[in-house]
Amino acid sequence: MITAKNIGLILEENVILNDVSFSIKKGEYIGLIGPNGAGKSSLIKTILGFYTPSSGTIEVDPDVIIGYVPQSYHLSVVVPISVLEVLRMSGLTDTKLLAHNLQKVGLKKDFLKRCFHDLSVGQKQRVIIARALCSNPNLLIFDEPLNGVDYKTKLSIYDLLSRLNKTQQLTIVFVSHEVDHIVGECHHVLCLNKTMHTGCHPIDFAKGKITDCPVLENVSRTVPIHHHHSNTCKCS
Numbered sequence: 001m002i003t004a005k006n007i008g009l010i011l012e013e014n015v016i017l018n019d020v021s022f023s024i025k026k027g028e029y030i031g032l033i034g035p036n037g038a039g040k041s042s043l044i045k046t047i048l049g050f051y052t053p054s055s056g057t058i059e060v061d062p063d064v065i066i067g068y069v070p071q072s073y074h075l076s077v078v079v080p081i082s083v084l085e086v087l088r089m090s091g092l093t094d095t096k097l098l099a100h101n102l103q104k105v106g107l108k109k110d111f112l113k114r115c116f117h118d119l120s121v122g123q124k125q126r127v128i129i130a131r132a133l134c135s136n137p138n139l140l141i142f143d144e145p146l147n148g149v150d151y152k153t154k155l156s157i158y159d160l161l162s163r164l165n166k167t168q169q170l171t172i173v174f175v176s177h178e179v180d181h182i183v184g185e186c187h188h189v190l191c192l193n194k195t196m197h198t199g200c201h202p203i204d205f206a207k208g209k210i211t212d213c214p215v216l217e218n219v220s221r222t223v224p225i226h227h228h229h230s231n232t233c234k235c236s
Helices: 040-048 083-088 095-104 109-113 121-133 151-167 179-185 202-206
Strands: 002-011 014-024 029-033 055-060 066-069 139-143 171-175 188-193
Touching: 002 040, 014 040, 014 055, 029 040, 029 151, 029 179, 040 055, 040 066, 040 139, 040 171, 066 121, 083 095, 083 109, 083 121, 095 109, 095 121, 121 151, 139 151, 151 171, 151 179
Parallel strands: 029 171, 029 188, 066 139, 139 171
Antiparallel strands: 002 014, 002 055
């Protein structure tokens, strides 16, 4: 679905990404982890086309339809807005189809009439996921969307995403700091700190045991992604 080769990104003379290569295949659930400032959100924005790589190439299959759930959403509490209106921001206006996507995330049709601001944090996040589903995507990208969500709600949303991946064959890329979830749910894990780190375990990476970020030679080469198979994991 997506192939990135030797991606470099420089913004305002700062190296954000350096020689990043990876691929995303249909039906995969991919985790992307890394410390603050690792370039995770910038990589996502490059995939989405908001940023143009300074070097390298990124190829997106023309049949790919991306649904995007950002880190945060800005809906002023001063302005009342219904769940129906939030979902219509996707461009889809058919109420039956909107209700159908709402049901996919475990919310009943009655929620369409409710004020978005009156919902719990977890319910709001489900609505935002439903809005992403309204474009009928075959690739969902989540950029750390569960910050501020309580643990119980996080687990229910993780279960939701796993179900969408398994039952609807939705390809998912999930950016998170919560490595335990990533290791448990994802088919593959990408360990990013400006460049991809390979040959390391993601838990070691997340705990800071892999801290170096070498300056790579400016040569054309492919860096393999870090593969982590959860069904064979021997993590303690």
